[in-house]
Amino acid sequence: MGLNGKIVQTITYSLINDAENSDYYYHDVAYLTDNIFLKAEKELFPVIFKYMSYLGGKSLEILRTKEEYLFDLLNAGTIWRIYYKEASNLTYPEYFILANLYKLRRKNKKLKPAIDWFRGKMGTYSLRKVNMDRKLEFLSIKTLTKVIRWMEATGEFREDVKRLKLFKLFLKSIPKEKAKDYLERIIQFSGRFEFEAGTILKQYTANVDRYLDESYKEHLGKEDVIFCGRKEAEYHLSMVGAELMNRAFKAKFKSSKQKAVLLPACMKLLPDEKCKAKKISLDYVCTGCSPNCKINKYTSTGREMGFEVHIIPHSSDFTKWLNSFAVGRDIGVVGVACPLNLITGGLELKSLNIPAQCVLTDYCGCKTHWDKEGFPTDINFDELERIISGNTKTIAKSVI
Ligand code: SF4
Numbered sequence: 001m002g003l004n005g006k007i008v009q010t011i012t013y014s015l016i017n018d019a020e021n022s023d024y025y026y027h028d029v030a031y032l033t034d035n036i037f038l039k040a041e042k043e044l045f046p047v048i049f050k051y052m053s054y055l056g057g058k059s060l061e062i063l064r065t066k067e068e069y070l071f072d073l074l075n076a077g078t079i080w081r082i083y084y085k086e087a088s089n090l091t092y093p094e095y096f097i098l099a100n101l102y103k104l105r106r107k108n109k110k111l112k113p114a115i116d117w118f119r120g121k122m123g124t125y126s127l128r129k130v131n132m133d134r135k136l137e138f139l140s141i142k143t144l145t146k147v148i149r150w151m152e153a154t155g156e157f158r159e160d161v162k163r164l165k166l167f168k169l170f171l172k173s174i175p176k177e178k179a180k181d182y183l184e185r186i187i188q189f190s191g192r193f194e195f196e197a198g199t200i201l202k203q204y205t206a207n208v209d210r211y212l213d214e215s216y217k218e219h220l221g222k223e224d225v226i227f228c229g230r231k232e233a234e235y236h237l238s239m240v241g242a243e244l245m246n247r248a249f250k251a252k253f254k255s256s257k258q259k260a261v262l263l264p265a266c267m268k269l270l271p272d273e274k275c276k277a278k279k280i281s282l283d284y285v286c287t288g289c290s291p292n293c294k295i296n297k298y299t300s301t302g303r304e305m306g307f308e309v310h311i312i313p314h315s316s317d318f319t320k321w322l323n324s325f326a327v328g329r330d331i332g333v334v335g336v337a338c339p340l341n342l343i344t345g346g347l348e349l350k351s352l353n354i355p356a357q358c359v360l361t362d363y364c365g366c367k368t369h370w371d372k373e374g375f376p377t378d379i380n381f382d383e384l385e386r387i388i389s390g391n392t393k394t395i396a397k398s399v400i
Pocket residue numbers: 268269270274275276277278285286287288289290291293294295296
């Protein structure tokens with residue numbers, strides 16, 4: 001039971017748990033991020049600085065912040081540790097078919113249902129197979145190439161893959177032994193991250209394993225077979241990733257002239273066929289048909305506080321929306337999503353040079369992936385307000 005007696009069903013994660021709201025979560029994740037950052041200074045930043053100087057020297061990208069590179073490496077280490085066996089068993093033809101079908105699916109809406117059907121069947125087999133008898137190479141650039149291919153084939157890591165490919169170029173530019181040493185550091189650090197994040201954030205993701213054991217099987221054969229099967233450590237990575245990105249982009253967001261909040265359709269009180277949101281081109285704007293709808297509430301607050309609210313029907317519409325409404329404008333965007341969608345969205349905003357901040361939905365409940373009927377999700381409004389006004393968070397608890 002959550003605030004105002006509302007029933008909050010925990011499918012995989014809940015930032016509220018038994019509390020009144022998700023304030024404790026925001027304190028905990030900020031505290032954890034501080035700790036991880038401190039530890040990374042000694043263990044990972046020497047690698048990060050070498051990497052940054054390589055990127056700068058070769059003009060491969062406009063240098064990003066330390067926080068962003070730290071996330072890139074944590075992300076690489078975590079995905080590597082969880083999926084390197086699956087990645088090593090994915091054949092080149094399987095990768096080629098799945099990755100290209102994913103690209104086609106994004107370009108052609110008409111073909112999407114057929115492609116999704118096929119990718120669901122093929123992905124369930126090809127992306128999840130593990131051959132226990134095969135001896136696998138663990139720490140090598142060859143394995144990194146396989147991990148990148150696997151990520152591309154899933155379609156879940158669009159933006160992450162671009163960054164990882166740059167890191168691979170860096171590793172290839174240095175002596176083999178050095179590259180191996182760097183990979184080892186990243187993987188060991190991500191192992192310690194998994195343990196520490198688990199200690200602090202487990203209370204918010206306690207249902208993930210149960211969900212994977214009991215309900216996940218319903219997604220076998222479907223396009224979201226990898227999305228819904230993401231492991232608890234990946235939720236923790238996204239939570240810390242969101243915090244790292246908010247810190248990295250805060251100043252630019254604060255100085256942007258206009259602010260917009262993008263709310264996911266899973267926050268609507270009414271189902272799609274009853275919701276009276278107005279579709280203007282790619283944009284959906286709430287018309288206020290239900291007084292108890294959270295999107296209605298945040299839209300009214302936005303008018304008072306001076307930010308726009310837009311509804312993003314599905315994460316796959318995100319890129320098109322950004323290109324039509326945000327690129328080229330002096331606008332700071334707050335993306336709201338569940339942990340599994342948030343990072344790709346945040347990285348995409350960054351690559352389009354849009355100053356972004358993010359807020360997690362307090363729990364998931366959409367009909368597309370998590371619940372047959374679907375139920376409205378919500379966010380911590382104080383957190384949104386704090387982000388919009390650029391106030392600094394206070395860290396309350398010490399757990400490690
Ligand atoms: S209040 Fe707005 S978002 Fe909510 S159901 Fe009505 S039109 Fe849709």
